[in-house]
Amino acid sequence: MSPTLVANTSKDCIELEERYGAHNYHPLDVVVSRAEGVWVWDAEGNRYMDFLAAYSAVNQGHCHPRILAALVDQAKKVALTSRAFRNDQLGRFYEQLSSLSGFDKVLPMNTGAEAVETAIKAARKWAYKVKGVAKDQAKILVFTNNFHGRTTTIVGFSSEEQYRDGFGPFTPGFVLLPYDDIAAVEAAMDDNVAAILVEPIQGEGGILIPQHGYLKRLREITEQHNALLIIDEIQSGLGRTGKLFAYQHEDVRPDIVIIGKALSGGFYPVSAILADDEVMGVFHPGDHGSTYGGNPIAAAVARAALDVIIDEKLVERSAELGAYFLDELRKIPSPHVHELRGRGLWIGIELKPEAGGARRFCEALMAKGMLCKETHDHVIRIAPPLTIDREQIDWALERLAAVLQMR
Numbered sequence: 001m002s003p004t005l006v007a008n009t010s011k012d013c014i015e016l017e018e019r020y021g022a023h024n025y026h027p028l029d030v031v032v033s034r035a036e037g038v039w040v041w042d043a044e045g046n047r048y049m050d051f052l053a054a055y056s057a058v059n060q061g062h063c064h065p066r067i068l069a070a071l072v073d074q075a076k077k078v079a080l081t082s083r084a085f086r087n088d089q090l091g092r093f094y095e096q097l098s099s100l101s102g103f104d105k106v107l108p109m110n111t112g113a114e115a116v117e118t119a120i121k122a123a124r125k126w127a128y129k130v131k132g133v134a135k136d137q138a139k140i141l142v143f144t145n146n147f148h149g150r151t152t153t154i155v156g157f158s159s160e161e162q163y164r165d166g167f168g169p170f171t172p173g174f175v176l177l178p179y180d181d182i183a184a185v186e187a188a189m190d191d192n193v194a195a196i197l198v199e200p201i202q203g204e205g206g207i208l209i210p211q212h213g214y215l216k217r218l219r220e221i222t223e224q225h226n227a228l229l230i231i232d233e234i235q236s237g238l239g240r241t242g243k244l245f246a247y248q249h250e251d252v253r254p255d256i257v258i259i260g261k262a263l264s265g266g267f268y269p270v271s272a273i274l275a276d277d278e279v280m281g282v283f284h285p286g287d288h289g290s291t292y293g294g295n296p297i298a299a300a301v302a303r304a305a306l307d308v309i310i311d312e313k314l315v316e317r318s319a320e321l322g323a324y325f326l327d328e329l330r331k332i333p334s335p336h337v338h339e340l341r342g343r344g345l346w347i348g349i350e351l352k353p354e355a356g357g358a359r360r361f362c363e364a365l366m367a368k369g370m371l372c373k374e375t376h377d378h379v380i381r382i383a384p385p386l387t388i389d390r391e392q393i394d395w396a397l398e399r400l401a402a403v404l405q406m407r
């Protein structure tokens, strides 16, 4: 077999992946070769509706023409300068994101995990330089079932055994507490706590929604103890839950917001942290950086991706259509469903333990033209592009009804 073989059937593509790629994923065997809006097509031309939206990176729908145009236009001008020089896109991106979010400053990175690392560095530096914590004593409180990425520091404070197994020793300074448990946080607070790092809804954890008032209490506790509240909105932010940021459901204002995924509409890895001057001011030249962070393509793509969210009212659509979707799902009589949870177009269908796991339901949905990815064995996750319309939701509900009633 020559190395220049052009893979074109799904079977060929899968074989090549399995032979030459690291086996660090277990994907559904659908080989996507084209996509548009809520739809993707495999190499044989079969069409599927996408209910994962690349973990909310394509909230704007696949291959959105406006973001595509921004990418192509900018790629023809200048792609990368590095931050050793300035570029003419970055300032405008900062201005747009700052005025949209209401935070003074933006620090751009590429992947979500890098932005989480950036937030950790900001919180620690703030603790030492502003709060006055003694050298190397800063603590960050984190929660069971968290998902913040895959770097060694981040997996070090995961509660998922597999994420950690074989990757130690880990970065110290993190305290793992039960999620949605205010008493545990109160008991853990002391003068060395730099920050609390929390997902407003745990997506990878199974669309776990804390009791209303949880974030507000975390905000009060961090204020009482002069600690930062860092909210990871990488998956929940930019419209997914029916608000621009999920923390807005509780009317709190964090000190650091972490965003990524939909910030580029799926075209390019773009992430960032948002904070006011008191926190962002801890960074001085040389303290932190990234060769690709804030590059001209990233800045141009992100500006278009944000424009699409606002101009197409994707936040409002998510709130309205998500409520409709959840209501209709509740009407489906199913022997398998344990609980339905949702905020906006982000819905978890938790199955009973005896249902045999969510994977077989996802495979049955795939056979009917719907792509869903299970999370935590028993939860079917529903997270379509926010551009989905009511007719497409009805199409999906028909298929979900059939699969949720199967033996």
Ligand SMILES: *Cc1c(COP(=O)(O)O)cnc(C)c1O
Residues within 6 Å of the ligand: 055, 111, 112, 113, 114, 116, 147, 148, 149, 150, 199, 203, 204, 232, 233, 234, 235, 236, 260, 261
């Ligand atoms: C996806 C995700 C990350 C990590 O983002 P990557 O781009 O995969 O590094 C971090 N936090 C949350 C909540 C996420 O959903």
